[in-house]
Structure formats: C-alpha cells, structure tokens
Amino acid sequence: MDGRILRLFQSGNVQEPRILEDLKNIGVTILDTQTHFVEPDCPIISGSCDGIAVGFPEYPDESVLLEFKTSNTKGFKKIVETGIKLEKPVHYIQMNVYMHWANLKVGLYVVVCKETDEIYTEWVNYEKEVAILALDRAKAIVRSNQIPPKIVGKHGSSENSKECMFCDYKDLCYHNSIPVVNCRTCLHCECVNDKFDCARYSEDFDDTCIKTSCEYHVFNPYILNWDIADIDVENEHIIWKSPYGGIYDSSLLQSSDFEQKYQKEKEAYLDVIQLH
Numbered sequence: 001m002d003g004r005i006l007r008l009f010q011s012g013n014v015q016e017p018r019i020l021e022d023l024k025n026i027g028v029t030i031l032d033t034q035t036h037f038v039e040p041d042c043p044i045i046s047g048s049c050d051g052i053a054v055g056f057p058e059y060p061d062e063s064v065l066l067e068f069k070t071s072n073t074k075g076f077k078k079i080v081e082t083g084i085k086l087e088k089p090v091h092y093i094q095m096n097v098y099m100h101w102a103n104l105k106v107g108l109y110v111v112v113c114k115e116t117d118e119i120y121t122e123w124v125n126y127e128k129e130v131a132i133l134a135l136d137r138a139k140a141i142v143r144s145n146q147i148p149p150k151i152v153g154k155h156g157s158s159e160n161s162k163e164c165m166f167c168d169y170k171d172l173c174y175h176n177s178i179p180v181v182n183c184r185t186c187l188h189c190e191c192v193n194d195k196f197d198c199a200r201y202s203e204d205f206d207d208t209c210i211k212t213s214c215e216y217h218v219f220n221p222y223i224l225n226w227d228i229a230d231i232d233v234e235n236e237h238i239i240w241k242s243p244y245g246g247i248y249d250s251s252l253l254q255s256s257d258f259e260q261k262y263q264k265e266k267e268a269y270l271d272v273i274q275l276h
C-alpha cells in the first residue's frame with residue numbers, strides 16, 4: 001500500500017481514542033477495546049471490534065458493541081440519509097457477526113466525517129439470521145475447494161473496485177497467477193465433515209489447513225485456473241498449459257526458477273499482443 005492509503009487508515013485509527021474519550025465523558029464505561037473473536041468451529045474466521053461498553057442511558061442494563069468508522073462528506077451524507085443497513089451493509093453484517101460472537105443484543109455504530117468532523121450514531125439491534133448467514137457464507141468459502149466466483153459490484157467485476165482493491169488474491173483472481181503451494185491448494189486436499197483431510201495420506205489436517213506441502217502436491221484444477229494439457233499417471237503429475245501457451249509439469253511449478261520462466265513467457269506473450 002502506498003503512503004496515502006496508509007495515512008487514510010491512520011486517520012481512521014486516530015478517531016478511535018477520541019470517540020472513546022467522548023463516550024467516557026458522557027458517563028459510559030468502556031469494558032474492552034479491540035476485543036478479538038474467533039469462530040469456534042472454523043478458527044480461520046476471526047475479527048476484532050472497536051470496543052464493548054456499558055452505561056448508555058438508552059440501554060442501561062446492556063453491554064453494547066462499539067464500531068467506529070470514518071467517511072468522506074459524500075458517503076457521510078448518504079449514511080445519515082439512508083442508515084447503515086442499506087448504505088453500509090458490510091458494516092451492518094460485521095456488527096451483527098461481532099454481536100453474535102460476543103452474545104450482545106445491541107451495538108452503537110459511530111461514523112465520523114473526515115472533512116467536517118461531524119459525527120453520526122446509530123443503534124444496531126442484533127439480528128441472528130444476518131450473522132448466521134454471513135458466517136455460513138464465510139465457512140463455505142473457507143472450506144470450498146474452488147475459487148469463488150468474482151464479486152460483481154455496481155459497475156461489474158474489476159480488480160480496482162472497492163470490494164477488490166484491498167484483496168490479497170487479486171493476482172490469482174484476475175491475472176492467473178500461481179497459488180501458494182501448500183496442502184490447501186493441493187488436488188488431494190478434501191473437506192469431509194468440516195475437517196480437512198489428505199486423500200493421498202489419509203492424514204488429519206488442522207482446521208486452518210496451513211501446512212507445508214509434500215512432494216506429491218499437485219495444484220487443484222479448480223484453484224489453478226490453467227488448462228490441463230496431459231496427465232502423467234505414473235508419476236502423479238499434471239502437465240499444465242499456462243494462459244500464455246507454455247507447458248509445465250506440475251513439479252516444475254514448485255521449483256524456484258519457475259517464477260522467472262513464467263514471467264518471461266508472460267512478457268513475451270504481451271509483447272506479441274502489442275505488436276498486433
């Protein structure tokens with residue numbers, strides 16, 4: 001990320017102590033900040049809320065989830081006019097998941113306009129169905145052995161869309177890059193009864209499935225989006241055809257000089273396209 005984006009995140013972070021201080025000044029007690037939650041049966045799904053507090057006059061007997069955001073003037077006005085549920089559904093879902101994890105019934109959404117310092121607050125009541133649906137969706141993605149379809153936003157699919165711009169998997173999703181070599185990307189990895197297993201070794205995997213690969217790693221064809229040119233049954237290899245026409249044995253994809261070779265092939269292909 002470049003400096004401007006990092007400063008933008010920093011601007012969001014500097015608001016948090018200010019808002020917490022404002023809440024204390026009206027008599028609210030902050031119980032916790034940056035509380036970290038982990039989904040019990042799928043620990044790869046986790047998140048941290050901005051805080052939990054008690055002592056709000058509107059909910060004197062409730063612990064309340066706190067979630068703080070910043071916005072530019074245009075976005076701020078839209079949230080004020082439409083409300084969080086319709087204007088910021090991602091924030092709404094995020095808060096419901098946190099309330100689900102923390103067993104809370106209500107949350108306070110605070111958004112600060114970065115340009116005018118205005119503050120908008122909204123109470124968000126816990127909706128169990130919203131949290132369960134989001135968690136089920138996340139688990140389905142985590143446990144899937146296929147790359148999920150690209151997000152289609154208001155203006156179609158684009159790696160520069162606001163949904164995708166911070167995604168770590170843009171290169172894989174949009175540029176046919178090579179996935180990380182580990183058990184999770186291997187053809188032999190399967191999810192059975194919510195547990196990952198290796199079909200070749202029948203070895204148990206932990207749920208996060210972050211393991212180094214073994215010599216029999218072969219990319220899952222639903223994760224490496226390349227054509228299969230041939231299959232070497234005897235050696236348990238797949239012969240891949242890259243999007244730029246190169247032919248690669250699966251063992252080569254794990255070798256250290258692969259990246260260089262693939263990059264050269266890609267550049268040569270793009271040069272030919274430009275010539276035409």
Ligand code: SF4
Binds near residue numbers: 150151159169170174
């Ligand atoms: S770039 Fe990331 S967020 Fe966007 S569609 Fe692909 S995987 Fe999903």
Ligand code: SF4
Binds near residue numbers: 201214
């Ligand atoms: S064959 Fe090796 S790399 Fe593939 S899932 Fe099994 S242990 Fe992991």
